[in-house]
Amino acid sequence: MVVSAESLLVSVEGQGTAGDATDEFLRRMLKLPMGDKLLSCIQCGMCSGSCPLGYAMDFTPRKMIAALRAGRVDDLYRSESIWLCVACFNCTYRCPVGVPITDRLIAGLREELLGRGVGVPPELQAAFERTSRYGNPFGESAKKRDAWTKDAGMEVPVLHEGDSAEVLWWVGCFGSYNKRNQKDTVALARILKALDVDFGILGSDERCSGDLRCTSQGEEGLFDVLYQHNAEELAKRKFKEVLVGDPHAYNAFNKEYRRLGTPLDVSHYTQFLAERAADIKRRSKKEITAKVAYHDSCCLGRRNGEYEAPRTLLETVPGVRLVEMPRNRENALCCGGGGGANWLDSYIWQRTRVPLAMQRVQEAAKTGAEILAISCPLEVPRFEDAIKTAGLEGRLQVREISHMLAEAMGLNGGARP
Amino acid sequence: MKIAVVLRQVPDVVEELVISDDGRSLSEDDVMYLTNEADDHALEEALVLKARAGAQVTAVSAGGDEAKEALATAVAKGADEAIHVAVPFEHRGDNARLASVLGPMMKSAGYDLILTGVWAADQMDAGLAGGLATQLSLPYVGGLVSMSLDPNGAHAVVRKEFPGGRLGVLEVSLPAVFGIQSAEQPPRYVPVSKVLAAKKALRVREQGEPPAVAAGVRASKLVKSGSEAKAEMLPGAVPQVAEAIVRILRERGIA
Numbered sequence: 159m160v161v162s163a164e165s166l167l168v169s170v171e172g173q174g175t176a177g178d179a180t181d182e183f184l185r186r187m188l189k190l191p192m193g194d195k196l197l198s199c200i201q202c203g204m205c206s207g208s209c210p211l212g213y214a215m216d217f218t219p220r221k222m223i224a225a226l227r228a229g230r231v232d233d234l235y236r237s238e239s240i241w242l243c244v245a246c247f248n249c250t251y252r253c254p255v256g257v258p259i260t261d262r263l264i265a266g267l268r269e270e271l272l273g274r275g276v277g278v279p280p281e282l283q284a285a286f287e288r289t290s291r292y293g294n295p296f297g298e299s300a301k302k303r304d305a306w307t308k309d310a311g312m313e314v315p316v317l318h319e320g321d322s323a324e325v326l327w328w329v330g331c332f333g334s335y336n337k338r339n340q341k342d343t344v345a346l347a348r349i350l351k352a353l354d355v356d357f358g359i360l361g362s363d364e365r366c367s368g369d370l371r372c373t374s375q376g377e378e379g380l381f382d383v384l385y386q387h388n389a390e391e392l393a394k395r396k397f398k399e400v401l402v403g404d405p406h407a408y409n410a411f412n413k414e415y416r417r418l419g420t421p422l423d424v425s426h427y428t429q430f431l432a433e434r435a436a437d438i439k440r441r442s443k444k445e446i447t448a449k450v451a452y453h454d455s456c457c458l459g460r461r462n463g464e465y466e467a468p469r470t471l472l473e474t475v476p477g478v479r480l481v482e483m484p485r486n487r488e489n490a491l492c493c494g495g496g497g498g499a500n501w502l503d504s505y506i507w508q509r510t511r512v513p514l515a516m517q518r519v520q521e522a523a524k525t526g527a528e529i530l531a532i533s534c535p536l537e538v539p540r541f542e543d544a545i546k547t548a549g550l551e552g553r554l555q556v557r558e559i560s561h562m563l564a565e566a567m568g569l570n571g572g573a574r575p
Numbered sequence: 576m577k578i579a580v581v582l583r584q585v586p587d588v589v590e591e592l593v594i595s596d597d598g599r600s601l602s603e604d605d606v607m608y609l610t611n612e613a614d615d616h617a618l619e620e621a622l623v624l625k626a627r628a629g630a631q632v633t634a635v636s637a638g639g640d641e642a643k644e645a646l647a648t649a650v651a652k653g654a655d656e657a658i659h660v661a662v663p664f665e666h667r668g669d670n671a672r673l674a675s676v677l678g679p680m681m682k683s684a685g686y687d688l689i690l691t692g693v694w695a696a697d698q699m700d701a702g703l704a705g706g707l708a709t710q711l712s713l714p715y716v717g718g719l720v721s722m723s724l725d726p727n728g729a730h731a732v733v734r735k736e737f738p739g740g741r742l743g744v745l746e747v748s749l750p751a752v753f754g755i756q757s758a759e760q761p762p763r764y765v766p767v768s769k770v771l772a773a774k775k776a777l778r779v780r781e782q783g784e785p786p787a788v789a790a791g792v793r794a795s796k797l798v799k800s801g802s803e804a805k806a807e808m809l810p811g812a813v814p815q816v817a818e819a820i821v822r823i824l825r826e827r828g829i830a
Binding site for chain 2: 269272273275278280283286287290291292297298299301377378379380382383
C-alpha cells in the first residue's frame, strides 16, 4: 500500500530530528506532477542497480529516498552524487512503482543547491549563465543562430511573425551552432527539400528548448523563461507540426511544453522521415557498404519509447548491414551527456574515471561495426572524442542518420556536407 | 562596515559591435550590455567579506536601464541596497566623468570600502577606481586578488599580484578604494527565478547626473581594426614553390 504524503510528513516531523529541511523538500515535491510518487518507493534498489554511475555514488537513488525518509535531506545536499546523474532515465524506466527519480528527485535536489549557490559545479553554472544570456549553452550570439543556412547550398526558409508552413523545423542549439553538427543539419535541410516538404525554421528567434539545460537539472526558473520566449515565438507563426533534430527538444515539447499549455504535434526527424521511408528508399541510389550499429539515445528511447524509426531509416540505405550492440533499445548505455552532464565531463571523470561514451564506442567496435549511427546531436562530439581516446580512429565512424540518408540520396557535397 | 561596489555595464563583444554614423562611437541600438567582468569579481569579493564579518553591501550601477538588470542580479546574489546612476550613452566610457558623478554621492554615504574592477572593457583608461579615490581623497590600490579586514574596520590587508610572479601583501587604512582583479572565489551563480524575484521587488535609489565636466579625452574616431599585412601560403610541390619564391623576389626587386 502506498504511504500517504501527509503521513510521511507527520512521521518525519514526529521524529523531531533534522526533519524541517526534509519536510520543506517533500512539500515542494508534492506540489509537482507525479511528485507524490516519491513516497511510493519500495526500496527495491532497481534504480541504483541500473544506474550506470551508481558505483561512484555515495548516495544512490535508493539511498537518497531512504535518507529522505529518515529526515536527512541535508546529507543529500552535501553529497556529490546529485551531480553525477546523466539523466539516462534508467532508474525511472526500471522503477516498478514509477518514482520519477530523474525529473523530480534529482532535479529537486539540484534546484535546492542552485538556490543556495553551494556545491554547484562551476562548468554547469557557466552553461546556465550562457543559456540565460544568449539562449544557447555555447555563449554564441542569438542573432547568429541561423548563420549555418548561408552554407547550406540551398535556401532555408526562415519563418517570421505571421508566416506559415506545414512543418516548423526546430533546429536546436547543437544543430545550429556546433560546426560538426551543422553538416548534419544541412543534410536534413536538403532531405526535406528533396522530399518537397513545406518547412521553415524560427531563425534567430529560436532559443534553447530548455530540456537539455533545465528540466532534469534543477534550473526551473531558466526553463520557465525559455519556455515563455519559445511559446510566444511559436504562437506568432502558423504550422501544422513541429519537427525537431534534438531528442532533448523532442522530450521538452512532448512533455513539459504540453503540460504548460503549449500542445505541439511534434516528431523527431527520424520519426518524420520514417513515415516517408518508401520515398527515401526509392531515391537512395548510392551505397554505403558498411556494418552499422545504431545507438539508441536516452531521450528518444527510454524517455519516449521510439526505437524503430531510426532503424527503419537505416534499412533504407543501400549497402548498410545493421548490427546490434548487446545493450540496445531500452537497455542502451547512455553517452553520458544528458541532464547537463555534457558540461560536467571533467567533474564526472574525476569521480568515475571511465567515461560512458568510451564504454559505448568500445561496445560498438566489438560488434565489428564500422559506423556508429546516432540520432542525437550531442553524441557526435561525445563519441568522436571517445573514439580518439579509445584508439579506435580509422576503425569506427560516428554518423548522424540524416547525413547517411543524404549521402545515399546523393544530396551531400557542394557547399558544405 | 559599509561596502559600495560599482558595476559598470559594458558592450557584450559576443554580439557584433556596430560603429555608428558619426564614426567615433558604437551604435547604441546594436549594443547589448553585460556587467564588466572585473566588476562582477568586485561584487563577489564584497559578498565574501560580508559573509565573513558582516557588512552592508551597496551595488551601484551606472548607465541606462540595462544597468538595473545588473542591480537585480546583485541583490539576488546578496547585495543589500541598489543605486542606479543614469549616465548618457556617449559618456559611459569616460572614467573622469564617471568618477565625478559617483564621487560626491559616495562621499555623503560614508562607505568604508569602495570596490570596483581594476579595468573595464570599454574604458579609455583603467582609472575609475583611481579617479574615485582622488575625488574622495582616499587611498587606492589596484590589481587585488584577495583581502581581509581587521575586526574594528580600521584597516585592510590586501594581496596584489605584481608582474614576474610576485604577490604583495599591503596594509591600507580605511576608508579606501580598491580595484579588484579577481575575487578569491569565482563569482557565484544565482538561479534565474531568484533574479526575477529580485527584479520584481527591486527598490532602486536613483541618482541623477550632475552638470557635465569638460573631459580631457575625446574619441575622434572608432574603426574596425584589421591586420595590415597578411601571410600568403604558397601551395604545390617544392619546384613550384621555389619558382614562386623566385618570381616574388624578382617582382619586388630583391633578387
